Amino acid sequence: MTTDDAVVCTSLTVRRGRQRALDGIDASVARGAITGMLGPSGSGKSTLIRAIVGTQAHVQGTVTVLGRPAGSRALRARVGYVTQASAVYPDLTVRENIAYFARLQQRPGDIDDVLATVDLTALARHRARDLSGGQLRRVSIASALIGEPDLLILDEPTVGLDPVLRADLWHRFRRLADSGTTMLVSSHVMDEADHCDSLILLREGRLVATTTAAAMRAGTGCSSLDAAFLALLTESGPT
C-alpha cells in the first residue's frame, strides 16, 4: 500500500447478523487505475463497497478513502457510487435525470460532456422509461459522473448486459481511468478481470488474493480466468 492508494482497508471485518460478511480484509485501490473486485455471489463485494462508501453498519477495522475516514462529509463530493439498483427516474428524460443529480452537487460538471462520455447525447430527450437496460445503466453512471468524482465505484455495472454492451462499458471505464478517475468495479464474471489493472479477489467474506489477471494465469498455469480463480481458491484452502 502506498500514498498513491485511493482506498486502504486494514483488518476490515463486517458482521451481518451472526455471520461475518467480511473477515479481516487488507486491500487497497490504486489511484488513476481500474481495480476489479471479483468473487462469487455472496462473497462480500457489495458489503466491501458500502464500507468504502461509508454506508455499511457494524464495520470494524479501518477504511481510508482519499486520505480520510470512509464516510467523511468531505468525501461526498469526491466519491461517485453506482449501486446495483437503478437510480433513474422513469418519467424524466435522460437530460432531466442528469440535471437533477447535477443540482445536488456543489460544483457539477457539464451535462453535455457527461452525456457524450456515456454516449447518450442522441437519447438526451428520451424518457428514461423508454430506454433499454444497457442505456439505463449508462444514465445511472452519468448521474454519478456529473459530480466529477475522483473515485467512481460501480457495483456490478455489467450484470445482465450482452457481451457487446459489456465491452463498450469497459472501454468507457478505461477512458475514465485514463483521464484520471480512480475506478473500483465489482463483478462476479471472472473474464472481466482482463479489463482491470489490479484485482481484489473475494470468497465468503475473505480475501483470496490481491493480484492481476496476468499474475493469476502465470501463477496457476491456467489460461482461463475461471480456472485460475478456482486454482487460487484451492491454494488458499478451506474457509
Ligand SMILES: Nc1ncnc2c1ncn2[C@@H]1O[C@H](COP(=O)(O)OP(=O)(O)OP(=O)(O)O)[C@@H](O)[C@H]1O
Ligand atoms: N441484510 C443482510 N443481513 C444479513 N446478512 C446479509 C445481508 N445482506 C447480505 N448479507 C450476507 O452478507 C454476505 C455478503 O453479501 P454481499 O451482498 O456483500 O455479497 P456480494 O458478493 O455483493 O453478492 P452479489 O454478487 O450476489 O451481489 C452474504 O453471505 C450475504 O448473505
